[in-house]
Amino acid sequence: MSGRRWTRADYDLDAATLAERLLGARLVHCTASGRRVSGIIVETEAYLGAPDLASHAVGGRRTKRNEVMYAGAGRAYVYFIYGMHHCFNVVCGGEHTAHAVLVRALRPDEGIELMRRRRGAEVAERLLCAGPGRLCRAMGIDLRQNGMDLVGARGLFVEDAAAEGAIRAVRTARIGVGYAGEWASKPLRWVVAGDRHASRRAG
DNA sequence: CGGCCGATCAGCT
DNA sequence: GCTGATCGGCCGA
Numbered sequence: 001m002s003g004r005r006w007t008r009a010d011y012d013l014d015a016a017t018l019a020e021r022l023l024g025a026r027l028v029h030c031t032a033s034g035r036r037v038s039g040i041i042v043e044t045e046a047y048l049g050a051p052d053l054a055s056h057a058v059g060g061r062r063t064k065r066n067e068v069m070y071a072g073a074g075r076a077y078v079y080f081i082y083g084m085h086h087c088f089n090v091v092c093g094g095e096h097t098a099h100a101v102l103v104r105a106l107r108p109d110e111g112i113e114l115m116r117r118r119r120g121a122e123v124a125e126r127l128l129c130a131g132p133g134r135l136c137r138a139m140g141i142d143l144r145q146n147g148m149d150l151v152g153a154r155g156l157f158v159e160d161a162a163a164e165g166a167i168r169a170v171r172t173a174r175i176g177v178g179y180a181g182e183w184a185s186k187p188l189r190w191v192v193a194g195d196r197h198a199s200r201r202a203g
Numbered sequence: 204c205g206g207c208c209g210a211t212c213a214g215c216t
Numbered sequence: 217g218c219t220g221a222t223c224g225g226c227c228g229a
Contacts, residue, residue: 065226
């Protein structure tokens, strides 16, 4: 089941390029006992740092919360939102660009029973990881993972998955950033065309 | 120090 | 489609 683990060079890209390349890759988060829980990434969004009015790093903003966005490519940026949800991002790009890719949905792969225990036994598989908050809950990701280096860290990383054919990606505007002026409508969301595990289908 | 609001979700209607 | 839940971060005073 496991594939080639991503190295620093794989993350050293601008967010738009990485957002597309992450589609079809596998996000893995192992339990304390070493059990693999994973899903195939089917939906991402790119956040382009200082000029991006939707980015936490807009205008070069640097605070305690977003500090890890400046820590270099390959770190996990996890933040808490709406008083109850977490969102998982992969920091990328050059050292101080504060680029990041928000992972918005996974197709559950390994450890689905554990995901169900975390999310609720009644939840349909296609909804287990369909949304940034839902996937963090299912994968067991919270602020403890903020700042982790996906290169070399135990238990949280991205790896190649066996391709089942060419992935058709559809680009749309990002979700929930209507306040971001002209940046709200830029096509910075990538979805595997027609995938049932996305938070909202596209293509 | 106070007030506003968000890269969301679940449960209704 | 609409709305309440729920709270830390951020900004202005």
